[in-house]
Amino acid sequence: WRDYYFGMFVMHSDTDVYDMVDILGKGTFGEVAKCWKRSTGQFVAIKILNSFTERSGYLKSELKILKILGTFNADKFYFIHLFEYFNDNDKLCLVFELLEQNLFEFQKDHNFAPIPVRHIRTISKQVLTALQKLKELSIAHTDIKPENIMLVNHSRYPFKVKLIDFGSASVLADIQHIKGPYIQSRFYRAPEILLGLPFCEQMDMWSFGCVIVELHLGWPLYPGSNEYDQIRYIVETQGRIFTLSSLDQLERTNIESFPSAEVKAELHDQKMMVDLIKKILNLDPSERIRANIALKHAFITMQKLKLQYKNTAYYGISIQSLKDACLFGNKKDMDAACCHTEPCHKEEQYQRAEIPYNLTNTSVQISDKMAGSSSNENNKEVGLKGFYVLID
Template identity: 55%
Template sequence: MPEPAALLGGTFGEVAQGRRRSTGEVVAIKILKKKRYHGRVVKKELKLLQALRGVDTEESHIVRFLESFADGACTYLVFELLEQNLRDFQKKNNFLPLPVRHIRTITVQLLAALLKLKELSIIHADLKPENIMLVDHARYPFHVKLVDFGSACILTEVRHVKQPYIQTRFYRAPEILLGLPFCEKVDVWSLGCVMAELHLGWPLYPGINEYDQVRYICSTLGLPRGEYVFSSLDQLATMLTWDSQERITPSAALEHPFISLQQVKSNG
């Protein structure tokens, strides 16, 4: 069991620096307080981390999970200690755009991570600069690893968003914003947003809410294709008629493709 030392922060749960008694290795310990985290959530993260234990973490650029333990108040997840996250690195460099060669280096490594996750049918679901760690920038410039599987899920177990929050807003894929079926490619969207941010020095889609997020996306990519809109304009046309006799009934409106999502269900 590691001995906790200094706190390192953390978005969900505290992360402390500690030392493994068995090896003397300095490690990062993610602390999940049982009062805050439902047991099912902790079990899900542990299940995913166990699935990753046989992975070559250097080749796949995924953080190395070492062990877990618990007491009456918390569950502790122990990982290799990495240097700093990409957001902190950007901040220290005044959010200046990175040279293209460094962006390419980071992107190649993260694509390797996503490729491995796809092989394991895992969706990370929260890829962002805070969850991309520089391993040891002085010795291995821009050598990165993907961390934090607290939001991750198994592809075969998800078809629709079942929780109100998935992915951080700036990096949230359109299908998540629109409540559509999704797959591992939501992580590819997030990586694209991270790449753009490294080029620009600021987030590509800094929406203040979900509506604003969609507006930003539409401003660069145009309006969604028909399979995303689900003939919403057609349904509006059936609801907004001068003649009430021509206006669609509630029961018919509930059967409209925009509401039923039948087109997407048949394609998914």
């Protein structure tokens, strides 16, 4: 680091000064630090890449994707917001908005208790919106899992989330040559990847279907110890704690205690969720529901729930869950928040952010106009026929 100021490491870009407050995590790529941005008094997360990462294709791929995503409003499409990147003392630093914790950490903090169906819908709507945009851009994230879906600020905006970690993401044309199960985390790896079949961005939908079930059950749906074990789990459709003979059994798990009418409302909602899960976990990627269609599914829109159970408390708290997370401003904007089947804001494309790929000692800043401002103010011999036990 270039400086050491009042007991804190200091990093300098061409446009700002950052005081390191804490180390949030370390990995093979480097580390992530919580820092204080002097110009705004805002806390940010800075990914500090090691020299190996800088020399690998990982960095160029991530910056390429972030450049594409920088064309759009990060809050509207639920992507993490990149402010700038710079070199400091021969270390490449990427400055992101500071988010709270990922969904795996959240579940761990709550002893892996199942997340209520209404909150799973709230999370699903946001992630599906992100996946829809990635589909439009022909980008595959390739690593959808609870660890890469982060809560923004849970106390202020309950279950408002953003998709993070585009280090493994790529434009589809750039990854078609990849062979074998070397993309996606194993528990969330799509059948076409496991079997070495042609693939597309629909592998992300499979991963997200596994995430939904994990949030509902409290443990991974397919916790295979290797690729063959993963295929076995998918074929048998069973979990580690008790056996699911089919995904339909999810309809009979984790119902909260409400009065009779409320039980019926939540049972209906859970059945709608399972129907969506079955469409997502279709073994054939060409038949697997796409994100834009999933956003119109009755589980997301609550159209059937509204029609049959509009006067129940369950319907009311389900609407409130969406409102709490769909805000794009202060709490006073809640009444104006749009949480229906249509996008929350009019489509708006921003001027393309020019982010050079060179790693010289230059600082690149992404303006709010280019990428949208941050919403965080302070901040898992087999034939395909055998697979279909999943959906029969």
